[in-house]
Amino acid sequence: MQGNILTIFGGSGFIASEIVYKLSKSFKEIRLLTRNTQACNHLKVIKNIQIHLYEPSNVSSYSMHVNESDIVINTVGILNESRKQSFHDIHFDFVRKIINKSKESSVKKFIQLSALNADESGLSKYLQSKGKADKYISSMSSTSFKTIIFRPSIVFGEKDSFFNRFKSLLKLLPVFPLACPNSMFSPIYVKDLTEFIKEASLTDKYDNTIQNITGPKDYKFIELINFILSTMKIKRLIIPLNYSLSKLQAFAFTYLPGNIFTLDNFKSLQVDNISTGGLKGTSSIEEFVPPYLNNKETKLDTYRKDSGR
Ligand SMILES: NC(=O)c1ccc[n+]([C@@H]2O[C@H](COP(=O)([O-])OP(=O)(O)OC[C@H]3O[C@@H](n4cnc5c(N)ncnc54)[C@H](OP(=O)(O)O)[C@@H]3O)[C@@H](O)[C@H]2O)c1
Numbered sequence: 229m230q231g232n233i234l235t236i237f238g239g240s241g242f243i244a245s246e247i248v249y250k251l252s253k254s255f256k257e258i259r260l261l262t263r264n265t266q267a268c269n270h271l272k273v274i275k276n277i278q279i280h281l282y283e284p285s286n287v288s289s290y291s292m293h294v295n296e297s298d299i300v301i302n303t304v305g306i307l308n309e310s311r312k313q314s315f316h317d318i319h320f321d322f323v324r325k326i327i328n329k330s331k332e333s334s335v336k337k338f339i340q341l342s343a344l345n346a347d348e349s350g351l352s353k354y355l356q357s358k359g360k361a362d363k364y365i366s367s368m369s370s371t372s373f374k375t376i377i378f379r380p381s382i383v384f385g386e387k388d389s390f391f392n393r394f395k396s397l398l399k400l401l402p403v404f405p406l407a408c409p410n411s412m413f414s415p416i417y418v419k420d421l422t423e424f425i426k427e428a429s430l431t432d433k434y435d436n437t438i439q440n441i442t443g444p445k446d447y448k449f450i451e452l453i454n455f456i457l458s459t460m461k462i463k464r465l466i467i468p469l470n471y472s473l474s475k476l477q478a479f480a481f482t483y484l485p486g487n488i489f490t491l492d493n494f495k496s497l498q499v500d501n502i503s504t505g506g507l508k509g510t511s512s513i514e515e516f517v518p519p520y521l522n523n524k525e526t527k528l529d530t531y532r533k534d535s536g537r
Contacts, residue, residue, distance in 0.1 A: 234429070235259040235293045237326060238303035239279065240267035242387045243341060243418060247301060250422040252276060254430055259293045284322055287329060294326065295333040299429055302326060303341045307389075308487040309353070315492075319357035320364070327368055327375075337374045337435070339428055340365050344379045344414075344440055345499045352495035362438060374435040376428045378421070381442045381501045384513060385418030386520040391513075394456050395521055397488075398464055405467045407474035407489060409450035412500035414442035417516055420509030440506030443513070449497075452513075459518045 234255040238244050239262030248258055252274045261282045262268050268279045282289040284304070294300060306318050323340065330338050346358035362377050369375040382390045398404060421441055428434040447455070450468055457464055469477060478494035 232256045233259065233297045234299045234301065235261060235290075235297040236301045236303060237261050237290075238305070239271075240264055241303050241305075242385065242389065243383060243421070244301075244303040245271060245387070246385060246418045246422045247303070247425055248274060248277060250419070250426050251429060254426065255299075259297070261290055261293060284318075287325060290326070291329055291333075294329045294335060297330075297333070297335050299337045299339065300326065300330045300335050301339040301341070301425070301429075305341065305343075305358075307354070307493070308490055309492070315353045315357035316360075319354075320361045323361040324364055327365055331368055331373050335373065337376070337429065338365065338368075339425060340375070340377045342377050342379045342438075344381045344442070344501050344503060345496070346379055350496075351498050352492045354492055354496050355499075366436075366438065369436040374432070376434045376436070377438040378425065378428075379438065379440045379506075380416050380421055381414040381503070382416070383418050383421055384415045384517060388418070390415070391456060391517055391521055394453060395460060398453070398456060398460065398462065401464065403465045403467065404453070405469055405473075405477060406450060406453060407469050407477050407494065408497040409448065409453075409466075409468035411449045411497040412446050412502045413449065413452060414446045414502040415452075415513050416441050416443040416509040417511035420511050424507055440503035441509070442503045442506060443509045443511070445512065446500075446502045447513075455513065455517075456521065459521050 234251060236244050236247060239260035248271050252258055258277045260268055260277055260279045265279050265281050271277055280293060302323060304318060304322060306313060309315055327338055342362050343358045345355055346362050347355050348359040348363055350356050350359055365375050365377055384391055424441060453466055475494055478489050478491045481489045482491045
């Protein structure tokens with residue numbers, strides 16, 4: 229299926245940008261919906277993109293775009309709640325509204341970025357809200373309105389939050405107490421993920437399914453931290469914390485600014501972020517992470533920063 233109009237919610241995000249790069253040639257028009265158009269300036273070089281400001285709580289700010297779309301992809305998500313935004317509001321209520329709108333319009337396919345271990349009765353509010361949305365989305369599937377839910381493990385790539393965040397923290401801290409050091413992850417390269425999203429958009433291969441997506445290899449959290457250190461060629465004292473100390477750290481950090489690590493994050497980490505079945509990317513962290521973790525700022529980055537991009 230060669231598409232006409234693709235609409236993406238959460239336009240300024242890491243995965244949304246990569247979806248645009250991967251799918252721009254497959255659609256006549258891509259409509260990127262964002263709360264912050266400036267944060268999407270880097271995508272303006274793409275000819276068939278339209279960047280639109282919208283207000284998530286106001287259906288009329290996006291209904292026209294959904295009405296005219298063939299496919300809608302939702303990448304909106306948060307890792308931490310705040311006074312202004314709850315997991316339930318962002319991961320469930322908002323999704324319910326946009327999928328209802330999509331189904332009553334002429335949208336043929338709705339693709340959702342969920343998360344591995346999403347489960348209505350999961351341990352954390354993050355996983356519960358994602359699971360509740362997935363259940364609602366699946367209940368909307370039909371032969372004329374296809375839904376596909378992707379549940380990735382952590383996603384890596386040049387602008388990822390995982391490796392870049394720990395790089396910054398490790399640079400700063402000579403001693404690093406690490407919560408949940410044995411939690412498992414199966415990092416998936418963002419370009420592998422978007423290849424599956426492309427296939428899901430253009431074929432019927434994954435219609436009305438839920439797909440776990442992981443990478444070629446599973447790692448303990450502490451192995452990933454050691455990999456970052458060896459990539460950066462720096463030494464730090466890593467102190468692996470046991471269950472009780474990990475929980476204590478999460479409890480203390482929950483009340484500190486910056487959302488470094490919360491009790492809800494701690495609860496999510498009690499279930500390994502790996503999958504034996506499902507879709508597997510082939511790109512390894514060993515091949516793709518070092519070039520961007522070690523990258524000195526390029527001239528282009530400097531220009532972008534100077535121009536507020
Ligand atoms: N990255 C990963 O490792 C990973 C792993 C598993 C699952 N996922 C899921 O994949 C999706 C995309 O992840 P990502 O890494 O691209 O995340 P991201 O870079 O943080 O992008 C998420 C986007 O959500 C939108 N958003 C944030 N708060 C919002 C709010 N209160 N109301 C409305 N929109 C809001 C923002 O878009 P605008 O500001 O442009 O509106 C933001 O750019 C998320 O649902 C995430 O849970 C990601």
